[in-house]
Amino acid sequence: MNGFVDRLLGRVRLGGWLAVAAPVIAVAFAVLITSVVLLIAGSDPVGAFTTLAEYGTQPRSMAMILNTGVMYYISALAVAVGFRMNLFNIGVDGQYRLAAVVAAGLGGAAVVPGVLNIVLVIVVAVVVGALWAAIAGLLRVYRGVSEVISTIMLNAIATGLGSWLVSEHFGVLTGNDLGTRPIPDDAHMPGIPLIAGTPVLVNGFIVVAVLLGIAYWVVLNRTRFGFELRATGKSESAAVASGVSVKKMIVVTMVMSGAVAGLIGMPELLGASYKYSNNFPAGLGFTGIAIALLGRNNPVGMAVGALLWSFLDNSSNQLQLLDISKEIVQIMQGVVVLSVIIAYELVHRYRIVAEQRRVSRELAAPQEAPKAEAAA
Amino acid sequence: MKILYGMQRPDEGEIRVNGKPVGFHTPADAIGAGIGMVHQHFMLADNLTVLENVVLGSEPRRGGLALDFAAARKKIREISDAYGLGVRPDVPVEDLGVGDRQRVEILKVLYRGARILILDEPTAVLVPHEVDELFDNLRGLVREGLTILFISHKLDEVLRVADEITVIRRGTTVATVNPKDVTSRKLAELMVGSELPSPETRESTVTDVVALSVRDLTVRTGDGRPVVDDVSFDIHKGEVLGIAGVEGNGQAELVEAIMGMRPCEAGALTLGGADISQWSTLKRRAGGIGYIPEDRHRHGLLLESPLWENRILGHQTRRPNVKGPWIDRAGARADTRRIVEEYDVRTPGIDVDAATLSGGNQQKLIVGREMSGDPVLLIASHPTRGVDIGAQAAIWDHLRTARAAGLAVLLISADLDELIGLSDTLKVILRGRIVADVDPANVTPEQLGSAMTGAGEGV
Structure with a gap:
């Protein structure tokens, strides 16, 4: 069972073409299931998918897909850091919203000018996210509270705390919308005209997201810290015997996860709405969980997952033109995640059997080889 | 061994039980064919009684839902007496010693109707006098007509308890011998494929540091x-x-x-x-x-x-x-x-x-x-x-x-x-x-x- 969770969370590698086979099978399967649902609902699946594809390939939509995808990707990274060592940080949602409220409040007050304000907003968001997540880490280490429970609770508290901060401290009323004071023009993150043929700019935070993805990979795969983190995730008992301080790792990993979570709201805050109000996107933390599962904690896989998710979200409205409920997209998203999990499980079993066969075949062959004699 | 107990499937070859070829997909199939396995690491729930552990997974029912503990207790006593295992059904497993736990494991398989027992390194956790008791139990089971497959690295034990010995090296049968005809040295050489290692250390190298x-x-x-x-x-x-x-x-x-x-x-x-x-x-x-x-x-x-x-x-x-x-x-x-x-x-x-x-x-x-x-x-x-x-x-x-x-x-x-x-x-x-x-x-x-x-x- 434990092995299954490991595979679910992507702590097990799949080599070569198998790594590609699983997601392809999964997406094909999801398309199939969704088609069946559409047929049952009396709609035309071919038309629906054509509409989605046509919309998704327009320059304007592509820019929008990238913009939403950036937030999804950062959220998935925040979740994945925890997943890699068996920590289920369900609290990414509360961490990014609280971080965004505090950062927006301070940014709106414009205590420092220009670019410095951008830096201040980002640093404050990172610190708030990290501290909020640290509470769950410390509770786990010193009181044995499951981080799943504590982070869910902390989400609820973050919601209340955020509303209180907006209404009592940072809030200004603009029409009907209660929000923080907008961040001044000189502290806006500039957009990038990445996609030709549309005036819609791509959020400048895409650069940060790419750098974060690279940093995630380097830290986990190339550093001693990353090795200890992955070792703890794979076998806590072996990590303890190897001198890894698991308590320290839990707190540090929660803090890192929370710090990355603090960045989730930044593309919106610094590049789109410039304030925290009731319209600020919610629930990104949960989307991140789904995408981390979809991308199996792999930085490239999660990028693909984030774009797929964002494409489905952005184009769902188009389905209404065909009289198809846009909720069909949610069914499709759910099926994709489930079928990815199932496909990886099947591919994994196949790989284990294949590898065991290969090892025994290669070891059985050189019976008369000098190596066998040296052993005896 | 895993194949015999249905935990893994063979690539080729066949298994015959009492002359009939069988194919196992799951351990349940193996149990159905009368094969039971006693694992090296005991699979018992410490906080349950012996009775509860034995019936776990094949509970006798009465009237649909209710568990018929009385019938189970009776059956456990019968098996225990028939083979001289001396198992008391109502003691919590956590109070038992290693030897007793092993007898509970054996009884568990017998309770499920096994006629062929696989024992995987059963003596690894026992001290010498517990090993003697186990061997007495095993001889009792054999007298009652059961078949026992005893897997062990300990040669003297194999020689003491077995009626026939098959040596496997790197997944291949090397030899099948009669224990009366071999010494433990000869047996070890068959296993290693060359001269026998011994744990003896030679001259002392102890220093004062x-x-x-x-x-x-x-x-x-x-x-x-x-x-x-x-x-x-x-x-x-x-x-x-x-x-x-x-x-x-x-x-x-x-x-x-x-x-x-x-x-x-x-x-x-x-x-x-x-x-x-x-x-x-x-x-x-x-x-x-x-x-x-x-x-x-x-x-x-x-x-x-x-x-x-x-x-x-x-x-x-x-x-x-x-x-x-x-x-x-x-x-x-x-x-x-x-x-x-x-x-x-x-x-x-x-x-x-x-x-x-x-x-x-x-x-x-x-x-x-x-x-x-x-x-x-x-x-x-x-x-x-x-x-x-x-x-x-x-x-x-x-x-x-x-x-x-x-x-x-x-x-x-x-x-x-x-x-x-x-x-x-x-x-x-x-x-x-x-x-x-x-x-x-x-x-x-x-x-x-x-x-x-x-x-x-x-x-």
């Missing part, structure tokens, strides 16, 4: 019970200090306390003159303690990681595995190849997962890893448990070579021959206390066994 000094070490459980009680000893360079004891008498806790994995209540630890009592596990390892853990799957390996990543485990602060905060992939990989070569780890490469290797090869990898980086002290907990006799000989050789080169070894084992053969000094642990010093040069396994159970006086 103390490598590890343990003084008045006490470890308590959460509820304040001492599991290691006022233990003191010195290990010199070039000395193998063996600790004999029935499992669960504080050996595991002693090792974990020396490794810094478990806090000690009182006592001082000195390694090469430095007080290490307050050091973290990592610092102790870097300070020259190598560790071959009792349970390699739980404490020694990342099963689903490649071999070269397993080379880094526990040595993640030292060259050639790291350069500063960075993992040195090239260095770690090259050194893994060296270990695979020098320690004869049979593997197609260093990129396969540790889980795909056999137990013996996994253990050789661990021994090679822990011998790297010039350790001062090696803690070897059951270093040859569950490994084939070839790997066992290789591991013994490596321990002897390292000892001759001045390594201090703390050896903990349930294999009394191994303890007597390898140790320069031998201490007996019982209920967390060192109760006897034994001279390994003139003690028999039987004497040692009775000292371990507290039965023998003044050995």
Whole structure:
């Protein structure tokens, strides 16, 4: 069972073409299931998918897909850091919203000018996210509270705390919308005209997201810290015997996860709405969980997952033109995640059997080889 | 064995039970065909009674939902009496000793109607007189017409209990012999494929330099019970200090306390003159303690990681595995190849997962890893448990070579021959206390066994 969770969370590698086979099978399967649902609902699946594809390939939509995808990707990274060592940080949602409220409040007050304000907003968001997540880490280490429970609770508290901060401290009323004071023009993150043929700019935070993805990979795969983190995730008992301080790792990993979570709201805050109000996107933390599962904690896989998710979200409205409920997209998203999990499980079993066969075949062959004699 | 019990499917060949070919997809199929398995590691729920454990998964029903414990109790008594197992149905399993638990496991399979029993290393956890009891039970079962498949690395036991012996080496049947016609030496040679290894150490290499000094070490459980009680000893360079004891008498806790994995209540630890009592596990390892853990799957390996990543485990602060905060992939990989070569780890490469290797090869990898980086002290907990006799000989050789080169070894084992053969000094642990010093040069396994159970006086 434990092995299954490991595979679910992507702590097990799949080599070569198998790594590609699983997601392809999964997406094909999801398309199939969704088609069946559409047929049952009396709609035309071919038309629906054509509409989605046509919309998704327009320059304007592509820019929008990238913009939403950036937030999804950062959220998935925040979740994945925890997943890699068996920590289920369900609290990414509360961490990014609280971080965004505090950062927006301070940014709106414009205590420092220009670019410095951008830096201040980002640093404050990172610190708030990290501290909020640290509470769950410390509770786990010193009181044995499951981080799943504590982070869910902390989400609820973050919601209340955020509303209180907006209404009592940072809030200004603009029409009907209660929000923080907008961040001044000189502290806006500039957009990038990445996609030709549309005036819609791509959020400048895409650069940060790419750098974060690279940093995630380097830290986990190339550093001693990353090795200890992955070792703890794979076998806590072996990590303890190897001198890894698991308590320290839990707190540090929660803090890192929370710090990355603090960045989730930044593309919106610094590049789109410039304030925290009731319209600020919610629930990104949960989307991140789904995408981390979809991308199996792999930085490239999660990028693909984030774009797929964002494409489905952005184009769902188009389905209404065909009289198809846009909720069909949610069914499709759910099926994709489930079928990815199932496909990886099947591919994994196949790989284990294949590898065991290969090892025994290669070891059985050189019976008369000098190596066998040296052993005896 | 896994194939016989339906846990794995054969690639080719067939199995016949009572002349009928059968194919097993799951253990349930095997049970249906009358095959039952007693695992090396007991699969019992401690907080349930014997009765509850036995019926678990095949509960007798009465009127749809209600459990018919009375019928089950009656059936258990009948089986127990028929085969002379002496199992009491209403005792919680946690109150039972190892031998009793094993009888419960056997009864569990008989209860399910098994006529063919597979016993996987059943004596690994037993002391000599418990082994005798088990063999009496087994002879009783055979008299009643049951078939027993007894799998063991311990040759004298196989010779004592079996009516026919099949030797398997690297998955191939090497020979089938009659125990009356072979000696244990001949049998061992069949298993290894060449001359017999022995754990005997030659001349003493013990020096005057103390490598590890343990003084008045006490470890308590959460509820304040001492599991290691006022233990003191010195290990010199070039000395193998063996600790004999029935499992669960504080050996595991002693090792974990020396490794810094478990806090000690009182006592001082000195390694090469430095007080290490307050050091973290990592610092102790870097300070020259190598560790071959009792349970390699739980404490020694990342099963689903490649071999070269397993080379880094526990040595993640030292060259050639790291350069500063960075993992040195090239260095770690090259050194893994060296270990695979020098320690004869049979593997197609260093990129396969540790889980795909056999137990013996996994253990050789661990021994090679822990011998790297010039350790001062090696803690070897059951270093040859569950490994084939070839790997066992290789591991013994490596321990002897390292000892001759001045390594201090703390050896903990349930294999009394191994303890007597390898140790320069031998201490007996019982209920967390060192109760006897034994001279390994003139003690028999039987004497040692009775000292371990507290039965023998003044050995």
